[in-house]
Amino acid sequence: MNLSLYSVNAFLILDAEGHRVLAKYYRPKGHPQGESKDLLMLKDQRAFEKGLWQKTKKPGADIILYDGRLAVFRHSLDLIFYIIGGATENEIMLYSALTAFSDAVHLLLRNQVEKRAVLENLDMVLLCLDETIDDGIIVETDSTTIASRVSRPKADTTEIVINEQTIMNAYQTVREKVQQRIQQL
Numbered sequence: 001m002n003l004s005l006y007s008v009n010a011f012l013i014l015d016a017e018g019h020r021v022l023a024k025y026y027r028p029k030g031h032p033q034g035e036s037k038d039l040l041m042l043k044d045q046r047a048f049e050k051g052l053w054q055k056t057k058k059p060g061a062d063i064i065l066y067d068g069r070l071a072v073f074r075h076s077l078d079l080i081f082y083i084i085g086g087a088t089e090n091e092i093m094l095y096s097a098l099t100a101f102s103d104a105v106h107l108l109l110r111n112q113v114e115k116r117a118v119l120e121n122l123d124m125v126l127l128c129l130d131e132t133i134d135d136g137i138i139v140e141t142d143s144t145t146i147a148s149r150v151s152r153p154k155a156d157t158t159e160i161v162i163n164e165q166t167i168m169n170a171y172q173t174v175r176e177k178v179q180q181r182i183q184q185l
Helices: 042-056 091-108 115-120 122-132 143-150 164-184
Strands: 010-015 020-025 063-066 069-076 079-086
Touching: 010 042, 020 042, 020 115, 020 122, 042 063, 042 069, 042 079, 069 091, 079 091, 091 122, 091 143, 115 122, 122 143
Parallel strands: none
Antiparallel strands: 010 020, 010 079, 063 069, 069 079
């Protein structure tokens, strides 16, 4: 039984053709099983991603055991989100983390989760990922909490509407003040 907090080996976002949009592989030095030599090379990672995409490109299932790893995935328009864990990991926990991440990204991107929008807002997507998974440890599974930590705070300025009426009011006020000053002299 695996009692370690390190439950995520990788997080991937692949597009509809199987090309990498985002990939983050985890295996910290402090892991109880030691640092992994598995999937360290880019060539090995690309081969793993291509094979995984071949198995999951059609929507239908949510969980697959591939290459000795548990892959939980979710389709979103032209993207597929993956969380990869060990074969003995709790798939419900991985699925809840993936759902939280996906829902938070949907909130932040206003339901426009497609390849172009993810690439344009990659900073927010990466922050969202860091709020969900930290060094292979799932730290948050609530999408609204993740989105609130990532979202840009609104400026404290109030919206100033300038139209013909406000300009006329300003002109009248200045005119009255000038008349009062002239009368005082």
